[in-house]
Amino acid sequence: MMDVNSAGILFPGQGAQSIGMGRWLCDTYPIARELFDSASQVLGYDLAELCQNGPVQQLDATEFSQPALFTVGMAAAQVLQSEFPERLKNITAAAGLSLGEYTAVCFAGGLGFSDALKLVQRRGQAMQAAADAVDSGMASVIGMELDPLTVLCDETRTADEVLRCANLLCPGNIAVSGHRSALQRLAPAATAAGAMKVIPLSVAGAFHTVLMQPAVAALEQALAEIPIQDTRIPVYSNVDAAPHQSADEIRQLLSKQVTQPVLWEASVRRMIADGIEGFLEVGTGRVLRGTLKRIERKFPSDGFGDE
Template sequence: MPKVAFLFPGQGAQVVGMGRELDAELPAARALFDRANEVLGFDLRKVCFEGPAEALEATDVSQPAIFVASLAALESLKATEPAIVESCEGAAGLSLGEYTALVFAGALDFETGLKIVRRRGEVMQSAALATPSGMISVIGLEEAKIDELCAKVAPHGRLWKANLLGPGNIVVSGETSALAQVEAIATELGAGRVIPLKVAGAFHSPLMKPADDQLAEVLASAPLATTRVPVYSNVDSTPHPDPDDIRTTLVAQVVGEVRWDDSMRRMMADGFDTFYEIGPGRVLTGLLKRIDRKVPCTSVPAR
């Protein structure tokens, strides 16, 4: 029997129109958008379905939008392939997606998760505005070379590893002055491509302080339960079933590295051999193929 795991996407997966068909066709998905509008106090459905893209891409909007759209996609899988959902034995989510995974795993209910995600987006957006900064994807350099890149850029500004996504696929975060030097230095070090990301700031770096402390306040009072299936944490690639441990790792995630490559390898080492990417986009499917081409990953889109 296959050992099934679900993967949930993070910020950047958003696209105008996501969830529209599910909302029209599936009552359970429609109920999620209805409840989200009530909890958030604005028309998330309209922003998801109609945009504009600039509104959907704002951190404090895109995070709850992807969260809700991903859970709507999960409802579609429940409706069409309930046995797969019942057989799932583990989960992981990229950054924001870790919250979606925790809802699936029973650690958070939908409303609690949505409120936390909305606040997370707000405090991260605020931290991003405090310092001109951003993120760049560097393709073709391994972690040691990225460390060298950060050291060489240091005279111009602060730069950190942020997302370790797979072999030769690492995202760096830093101040705008540092980012301006990345392409030239990364190319000298042998990078194949350097791609600036459309994000508000240097996520998963120390520049996100004090967003982590503000999120900690929210999580401290939020009701969490023990996970019913393991959710592999971004910060250390390890499942944390205990609610207090979950709080600790979610706070650490704001300023810490997303070790996605390690998480996928740990899951495969633990016997997971069949994956489903649930939510908008196919980024996680592509990342998994770079890590191990033989492992199947099926997309369950937020159409």
């Protein structure tokens, strides 16, 4: 456990899902199993069964992976609040990677669990529909910096293709998003330009680009229908890497998020500049702690959710 005065809680996003996630939480803590049961009632299918046993093709589908990751994150957070409150007593800010920002807003009191889950389900369905409309995807480019990679994307895509840096995760790790045809040309071009490797991501389409614009109207409608409150701690937005607590601001930023780049590295650096002394990653996997090591190598971090 970190011994710091001010810590930030972080929630992972899509791509962190894996078969078996949530099993330890459900097997060990009744409160987690109860939350999964509640989620299943809202969603209309057995979420724990899907998370723990798959099939992987269904879990990786956007409309299923987003509610699954959100529920695992909130289950882990509820276990912390119930069983290990001392690990949360110094949490003064929250952030989440893409989908994880919804978990962060819920943890910070901006959304109730059932409302947030319905919102995440509708977000996933809208993004899945937008992804199904065009052959697109994402890939992580390892070992290139933002400026040369941005130039390479512009040089690689044709005039009628989308290809852009979409997730600015940490130095040397940037996710590129766009048409599948452009991504296929980018991989050898990036390697030739000095990238260590290019890794396709387990997502349905070109998230955080204009190709997700068809999802915006459905998401805006869902956000307008679901109550959002001011949060008790700041939530750092993917869109502008700044802290927000106003319900109106959070609603507007969440609607912009699906088409805008994820400013993850900038968000982490802003949190550190604002006084955060350590981070707690809550949910499944270690993806965010991996980015932290590339942003500030010796900065304290811990995790909870997978054992």
